[in-house]
Amino acid sequence: MLPTPDLSHLKRQDYQFIYEPAEDTFLFLDAFEDEVSYLKELNPAISLEVGSGSGCVTAFVGKILGESNCLKLCTDINPKAARATQGTAKQNQLSVDIIETHLTNGILPRLGGKIDLMYFNPPYVLTPSEEVGSHSVEAAWAGGIDGREVIDEFMPYIKQLLSPKGVFYMVVVNENKPDDIREIMKRDGFESSIVRTRLAGREKLFILKFVRTA
Template identity: 25%
Template sequence: MVLLKPPGVYAPQHDTSLLTKALSRERLRPGARVLDIGTGTGALALAAARHATGARVTAVDASRRAVLTARLNAALAGLPVRVRRGDLCAPVAGRTFDLVLANPPYVPSPDGALPRSGLRRAWDAGGDGREVLDRLCVSVPPLLRPGGVALIVHSGLCDPELTVKMLEKERLSAEVTERRTVPFGPVMRARAAWLRQRGLIGPEQSTEELAVVRAERVA
């Protein structure tokens, strides 16, 4: 897909690609309801709209610029994706879905605080990288219909097995289904010294593992 990728909007990267691969493995019924949390350019939402016949796709992002970009990309692709602005799942409270996709912020941050504005909102996620992930593990399960699936991508630095355990605590069946090792991007390279100091990466490490956690509400 050809996408608009304006400055200030998180552009599709390795994590987007890995989550798209996981999406392609899902069998969705015609007219399935899909939610894309943290849509950025709308790449995953558009992939979901193409993947399932008549899919009803809703995309959410906290960034006004991302919301506008996703709407424009959906219009250019001729795909009926609804894009809402808001914090994580708040814009769709009370609704349920057959599939929830999430590519949340997951990069550990030296200042430990979540930014309230700017592009750093797309990756900064507290001192351990789990501040947004932990919220998703609690807020996503109520969004799933019986048989519904959630696909969440994040770095191996943030402990995918903990994500699995938290989702299982919410009575979902969960496991890591996709893994990929990728070179550090600009943000990880800039923070490498701090990450080594924290013991989060090895002395010579210049790659990270990405993982997709798949969770299902068993009917």
């Protein structure tokens, strides 16, 4: 079992401003642990976490990739999360470049078709639409109608960002209609699978994996 990244530099009060790793984060780590051989074989040249929050997942994936020369990129819309990710990378002796931006703005078009590994634990909670689009901690969960507003905005970019061998992982809950998401991605040329699923309180969490069909 791979150890959870060291987050001891983040204090209780930091989690008033950034997302504190929770069941969804830990299910994501479990899924990546299942995927260790696949990821090592993939040997990504560039990885990208969208919405890195504390940086916990990127640090975990960074440890899996080990000494490879992978360029590890992250984005987050919340400036405090961007700073936290930077701190987590340092705390875990990893080199990570973090961009404070909306989704992947600033990454496209330059890195279009070049990302081998991409992952996103998005804001998936069902909320009124007006709550979507904050730059502070609410951005961590506010997903709007069906918890799909940020997910739906992001989906069209996946095919533009991923390299031919690229893979994308995403956390969703039942209310986000995972089958519908998989169908949309199928139309975009991706086959999908469920790497992990877990009941966490009232939430049924899924970790979806997408790879190109051809």
